[in-house]
Structures are given as structure tokens and as C-alpha cells.
Amino acid sequence: MSGELDALDQVLSRYGRSPHALVQILREVQLQTGWLPRAQLGAIARELKLPLAHVEGVVGFYRFFHARPVGRYRVLFSDNITDRMLGSEALMADLCARLGVAPGQVSADGGVSVDRTSCTGLCDQGPALLVNHQHVITRLDAPRVAQMAELIRAETPVPAWPQPWFAVDDNIRRADVLLGMALPPGAAIAVGLARGAQAQLDEMKRSNLRGRGGAGFATGLKWEMCRDAPGESRVVVCNADEGEPGTFKDRVLLTRHADEVFEGMTVAAFAIGAAHWPVQGLVYLRGEYSYLLEPLQAVLRRRREQHLLGAAIQGRAGFDFDIAIHVGAGAYVCGEESALIESLEGKRGTPRIRPPFPVERGYLDQPTTVNNVETYCAAAQIAVHGGAWWAGIGTRKSTGTKIHSVSGDCERPGIYEYPFGTRIGRILEDCGAHDTQAVQVGGPSGVCLSAFEFGRRIAFEDVPTAGAFMVFDRTRDMFEVARNFAHFFAHESCGFCTPCRVGTELVVRRMDKLASASAGGRGSAHDIQVLFELDRLMHATTHCGLGASACNPLRDTIAKFRPAYERHLRSLHFEPGFDLDAELSIARHMTGRDDPGAHLEKR
Numbered sequence: 001m002s003g004e005l006d007a008l009d010q011v012l013s014r015y016g017r018s019p020h021a022l023v024q025i026l027r028e029v030q031l032q033t034g035w036l037p038r039a040q041l042g043a044i045a046r047e048l049k050l051p052l053a054h055v056e057g058v059v060g061f062y063r064f065f066h067a068r069p070v071g072r073y074r075v076l077f078s079d080n081i082t083d084r085m086l087g088s089e090a091l092m093a094d095l096c097a098r099l100g101v102a103p104g105q106v107s108a109d110g111g112v113s114v115d116r117t118s119c120t121g122l123c124d125q126g127p128a129l130l131v132n133h134q135h136v137i138t139r140l141d142a143p144r145v146a147q148m149a150e151l152i153r154a155e156t157p158v159p160a161w162p163q164p165w166f167a168v169d170d171n172i173r174r175a176d177v178l179l180g181m182a183l184p185p186g187a188a189i190a191v192g193l194a195r196g197a198q199a200q201l202d203e204m205k206r207s208n209l210r211g212r213g214g215a216g217f218a219t220g221l222k223w224e225m226c227r228d229a230p231g232e233s234r235v236v237v238c239n240a241d242e243g244e245p246g247t248f249k250d251r252v253l254l255t256r257h258a259d260e261v262f263e264g265m266t267v268a269a270f271a272i273g274a275a276h277w278p279v280q281g282l283v284y285l286r287g288e289y290s291y292l293l294e295p296l297q298a299v300l301r302r303r304r305e306q307h308l309l310g311a312a313i314q315g316r317a318g319f320d321f322d323i324a325i326h327v328g329a330g331a332y333v334c335g336e337e338s339a340l341i342e343s344l345e346g347k348r349g350t351p352r353i354r355p356p357f358p359v360e361r362g363y364l365d366q367p368t369t370v371n372n373v374e375t376y377c378a379a380a381q382i383a384v385h386g387g388a389w390w391a392g393i394g395t396r397k398s399t400g401t402k403i404h405s406v407s408g409d410c411e412r413p414g415i416y417e418y419p420f421g422t423r424i425g426r427i428l429e430d431c432g433a434h435d436t437q438a439v440q441v442g443g444p445s446g447v448c449l450s451a452f453e454f455g456r457r458i459a460f461e462d463v464p465t466a467g468a469f470m471v472f473d474r475t476r477d478m479f480e481v482a483r484n485f486a487h488f489f490a491h492e493s494c495g496f497c498t499p500c501r502v503g504t505e506l507v508v509r510r511m512d513k514l515a516s517a518s519a520g521g522r523g524s525a526h527d528i529q530v531l532f533e534l535d536r537l538m539h540a541t542t543h544c545g546l547g548a549s550a551c552n553p554l555r556d557t558i559a560k561f562r563p564a565y566e567r568h569l570r571s572l573h574f575e576p577g578f579d580l581d582a583e584l585s586i587a588r589h590m591t592g593r594d595d596p597g598a599h600l601e602k603r
């Protein structure tokens, strides 16, 4: 017990007993203890001078925190549709059978639990899983699962499992200016310093770079608004939460181009912070990528030694900027910038009411610029090569290149970088897709395109994207694709606002009701009408982008792949949402009858 207290004390001391570090403290404590007993939460609450209810509320928000024992081996299968297409469900059933545990449960001896989790960002090398929230295993197959069951039964520590299982490939298939041109560390900062802060900002505006996280807001303008906001200090945040299913390009940028990411953040700190040094830098790294934490910390250490971070960067007196990494704990909504800031502050990741926007009042009420990983990479290249150079690539409204995470039914899944304006069909040809029925661009909250639309182009003015490119051939049931996405949104809704909390669940129930129709179930055209109505309602009334876009895949697939839904209809009119015959089973049991006469007539 005193050892446990010492360990807790060390973690608390490392974070200066700051309540804003609560999420990080909980993560590190749980790494040591496996789960978070109430007594421990009480000790943390006392030390951080927070109400216990607050600490428990934070633990309850994040899926990777556990207030109950979860087993020494906690196995989480990635549950994106692409993992399922590669057989993840059968593999999980096999593992559960071998270990004698049901999905979502802890084994009787308390040793192991097996469950699903949202996309782990390894769709180019799935099926994938996470063990103990730290170790990723890629390219699962039946022999791996069989051996894994043996290793778990023998209580072999995870780091001693076969090393090839943990290999994560970058799979860069097409490189352009971001993936193909590594910058020498410090090059962009040097050019920026020589140019001056205002000129650097002007260069960003000239480039017309738009954010790569999805919304496409002009980066130069965002930096300028942050610079001009009232207040003494500034914060630069890198959004590396990458939770959109099917998106994994930031994983590769952080693996291969971490220097450019940190360099871009430093250029931002210089441009927005000239009158406000020191500037604070924060990277929000998704919990699923925590295996990248140590390599990224090593890059940060080296950059400090190279005087590219810390006090007086590259000798410029007063230009003080450093970067800390905050690791998330399994909540997709934390990718939304205001939820991300709440999480950085050690709270539940509930999106804030806006205005004020983060550029005015962000992290700890300081003006904060939040940008995507790829946006910072682009900013570093723009600092070196100039805004006009960047603006000369792509289209007038969508300048530069875009990196795509390609997965699904194609011969060469991986990372592809193209100038904006590239045809969808071109990407399909390059990745070796055949007989393609549909492409989901930008993940579940993006757009689903049918074969008639493969001539359209990737651009903010045509098909915008945050980076996912999931390919579905003609063997796939687009209804099942949409149903997987519906489950994802219901699972990830933070529950703050009723239209999203209830709406996503109602969508799932309708989709499940339709799905059961193929087994003689209860779908009707009325159910499809209800889905349309839910879409309208949620789009208009939810608090953040998650709820607003949760029905996008339904709307697209109903409009473009209607037969996939009609296959699930039993009636053109109305079918009740419950199975009356099944509901009568208790009455049958009580009367001791189960003969055909005790059942409702089957149509």
C-alpha cells in the first residue's frame, strides 16, 4: 500500500499537483494499477483539491478509464467497418471462445476482458486491436489469435509477445510536397525569424492554406485572430486526436514527419505570439496512438538540445516556446476543438458553447489556435518555400496538397498525397480498386459517393475531406456500412445534448430493426421515413458537429443505395418496433405452453 502511495505521489509531483493535469494523472495512475479504485480517486481528489464527484465524472467520461476491474489483459478490437470487412468479428469471437469470456465481460478469474473499440487508426493494416490501451497489434489472423490466447493463458507480459505483431507500417504509396520533402530541423523557424512575425503571418495568408482537420478554416486568418485577441499570453495546440474512422494520415505524419509538425507549431508561436512570448505549445495525442508518445518525446528532447524549443529559440532573445504532449483517453468528441481544450484542462470532453471561440478564449481562457497535424506540416513548408509557392499547387479555392488515408476494398491501402483538384477515380485507379460501388470520403461524417460521382474532385469547392477514403466494392452491403457508422456515432455521443444523445440511439434502433428484417424481422418504409426525420431534427438542433453530421451516412446511402435498404423492408407501410410474439414469451412460460397455438400467427 505504501508503495502504491509512493507511486501516486510521484505522478502527482510530476504534474505539480495541478488539477488541469487530471486526465494525464488518471492515465498514468491507471497504467500502474490497471483500473481506478474509488479509494485512489479519493486520494487524487484530495491532493488536487477537487471534489470527488468531479474526479469520478471525468473517469466516467473517458472510455479508457475504468472505475471497476477490467482484467490484467484488456483486449479491444478495432471496430471500424474496414476491420469488419477484414474479419474482425469472427476473430474476436474466436478469441472469446478460446479464453472463455463473452464480449464486453471480464473472465471469471478476472484475468482478461475482450471488447470492441472505435477505429484505432490502423485500417491500412487491419484487423487491429489494442492491448491494455498501450500496445497495438496489426494484421490479425486466426493463427495470431490462437497464439494470443495461449500467451494470455500463460500470463506472458505483453511486451514479450512476438515483436512483428506490434509492427505499424507507414504504407506511404504516393508522396507529394508534404510527404516527399523533409525539412532540415530549424529551417522553417530560421526563415520565419529572418522574415519577421508580421511577414510570416502575411505569408500564411498569401498561401491561402485551409485547415486540414475538416472545417477548412483559413489558417492565416485564424492565427491573426489569435494574435489580435485581448490577453497577455497565447497557446498553440496541435490536434492529433484523429478519431474519424478510416483516418490514419496523422499517425504517419507523427511517425515520419514529427519535426515538421513541431516546426509548424513553432512557426505559429512566432507569428501569433511576438508580443506575447513565452507561448505555450500542446499536442493532444489520441490515446490509441500512445505507442507514439515516447518517440515523439525523444524528438522534443532533441529539438530542445538543438535550441529549436525552450528559451531564446535559435538565439532570438524572448522567443520562448515549448511543447508538451497530452494523451487522450478514448473519446472521439475530444477531436472537436473546444472539447479538446476542456480535456486539456483536465475535464470531461464536453464541447463548449461558442462564442467565445478558442482564438479568443481557449486553453485556460487564453487565446488559443488549434490546428490539425497536417496543417502544421503544411505551415512549416510554407514558411520555407513561401505562400505563393503553396498557392500555386491545387485549385484557386483549395491550395496545396491533401493527404488521404486509403482503406477498404483495394490492393494497395495506405497513404496517398495529391494536389487538391484530383479526381476520385484517379485515387481509385492508383490504389488498385476494382468494381467499386462506393467511396466514403472524409469518414462517417463526410460524404458517400456512388460510381456516378467518381469524376468529382477532392476540393473544398467539390468534395471536401479530412482525409479518410474508404473503398467499398460491389460485394458490400451499403446498408451495413451505414449501420456500422450509426453505431459509431451513438457510441461516441458525449450525451451533453438531448437531440444527439437520444437521436443517435433512435437511429441505431431503427437500423437494427431494419437489419433484423433479413431474418424475418420487422422493417417498413415508415422506418426509412423516420430516419429522414431524425436526420432533419439532429442536423438542426445538436450542440456540436458530431450530432449534426451523425446522419450523413444514412442520408447519402438511402439516396444513392436505396435497394440496400429495400432488401430489409418487410412491409411498405408500418411494422411495430417490437416483436409482439417475443414479448409474450413470459406469458407462455408462466402457462407452460409453447405449442404453435400459443404463438402469434407468422405471416
Ligand SMILES: Cc1cc2nc3c(=O)[nH]c(=O)nc-3n(C[C@H](O)[C@H](O)[C@H](O)COP(=O)(O)O)c2cc1C
Binding pocket: 210, 211, 212, 213, 214, 215, 216, 217, 239, 240, 241, 242, 243, 244, 332, 333, 334, 335, 336, 337, 338, 370, 371, 372, 373, 375, 544, 545, 546
Ligand atoms: C466531432 C468532431 C471531431 C473532430 N475531430 C478532429 C480530429 O480528430 N482532428 C482534427 O484536426 N480536427 C478534428 N475536428 C475539427 C476540429 O474541431 C477543428 O476544426 C480543427 O482541429 C481545426 O484545425 P484546422 O483548422 O487545422 O483544420 C473535429 C470536429 C468535430 C466536430
Ligand code: SF4
Binding pocket: 333, 350, 351, 492, 493, 494, 495, 496, 497, 498, 500, 501, 542, 543, 544, 545, 546, 547, 548
Ligand atoms: S452533439 Fe452529441 S457529441 Fe456534440 S455536444 Fe451534443 S451530445 Fe455531445
